[in-house]
Amino acid sequence: MKKERMDILACPVCKGDLELSIEAEDEKGEIEKGSLYCKNCDQRYPIEEGIPNLLPPE
Amino acid sequence: MPKIEPFEFYADKYEDWFEKHKLVYDAELRAIRKLLSDKGIGLEIGAGTARFAVPLGIKVGIEPSSRMGEIARNRGIEVVKGVAEALPLCNSSFDCALMVTTICFLDDIKAAFSEAYRILKPDGRLVIGFIDKDSPVGKLYQQHKEDSVFYKSANFYSVDDLISMLQGAGFNEFQFSQTIFHNLAEIREIEQIKDGFGEGSFVVLKAVK
Numbered sequence: 001m002k003k004e005r006m007d008i009l010a011c012p013v014c015k016g017d018l019e020l021s022i023e024a025e026d027e028k029g030e031i032e033k034g035s036l037y038c039k040n041c042d043q044r045y046p047i048e049e050g051i052p053n054l055l056p057p058e
Numbered sequence: 059m060p061k062i063e064p065f066e067f068y069a070d071k072y073e074d075w076f077e078k079h080k081l082v083y084d085a086e087l088r089a090i091r092k093l094l095s096d097k098g099i100g101l102e103i104g105a106g107t108a109r110f111a112v113p114l115g116i117k118v119g120i121e122p123s124s125r126m127g128e129i130a131r132n133r134g135i136e137v138v139k140g141v142a143e144a145l146p147l148c149n150s151s152f153d154c155a156l157m158v159t160t161i162c163f164l165d166d167i168k169a170a171f172s173e174a175y176r177i178l179k180p181d182g183r184l185v186i187g188f189i190d191k192d193s194p195v196g197k198l199y200q201q202h203k204e205d206s207v208f209y210k211s212a213n214f215y216s217v218d219d220l221i222s223m224l225q226g227a228g229f230n231e232f233q234f235s236q237t238i239f240h241n242l243a244e245i246r247e248i249e250q251i252k253d254g255f256g257e258g259s260f261v262v263l264k265a266v267k
Binding site (some may be wrong): 001002005007008009010011012013015045049050051052053054055056 | 118122124127128131136137138139140141144145146147148149151152176
């Protein structure tokens with residue numbers, strides 16, 4: 001996932017801003033592992049193998 | 059949840075379809091290109107394995123199935139795991155949103171259209187490619203629904219069904235293109251692309267925010 005994608009990503013539930021935490025980047029500087037946190041919903045969404053998982057919580 | 063299970067288990071079967079139906083795939087791409095502008099930033103909702111996003115120059119795809127998303131990422135698009143009914147995207151952030159053979163697998167098509175409207179910029183375009191419920195192929199798919207791992211749980215729509223729901227979501231200025239004028243097994247030559255709808259089984263509808 002590219003860092004500049006933060007400009008368009010939002011929480012799937014409240015559509016609020018997400019806070020990015022990076023755990024691992026690849027050689028191109030793209031995020032390989034980390035998470036996106038929605039403060040409004042107190043919900044953390046994982047980024048795994050470069051793909052942010054923003055499925056709404058069940 | 060959307061109907062992702064078959065796509066998790068049968069991604070290879072999905073991929074094979076495009077190899078076996080090259081002329082159909084090519085006609086569908088040409089019918090979409092007719093209404094899709096390459097201006098601005100585009101998104102595919104229900105990107106699958108990016109069979110459409112890549113040749114159409116779309117860089118970002120929303121896809122709920124992990125298996126399909128991995129293949130799409132390997133094909134070079136940026137994948138966000140998410141559903142059409144609750145898009146994880148900011149308001150007014152895209153110039154164009156594309157949905158190809160996606161609407162039949164949605165849980166809540168009205169919610170998906172409202173979400174597409176929300177994430178499009180003013181004058182943004184939603185382009186939908188689908189098998190018309192009232193067309194020959196649409197009727198055949200409905201008759202043999204149970205035989206297909208993909209279409210078993212699908213819902214088919216007519217052009218009128220879609221226009222009324224899209225108007226409800228706020229869209230207007232509808233335009234159409236169509237292709238697939240034979241049953242898929244009979245297609246041996248390049249299929250034509252025509253304006254409008256009512257003859258071809260694959261219809262592309264463009265709506266403006």
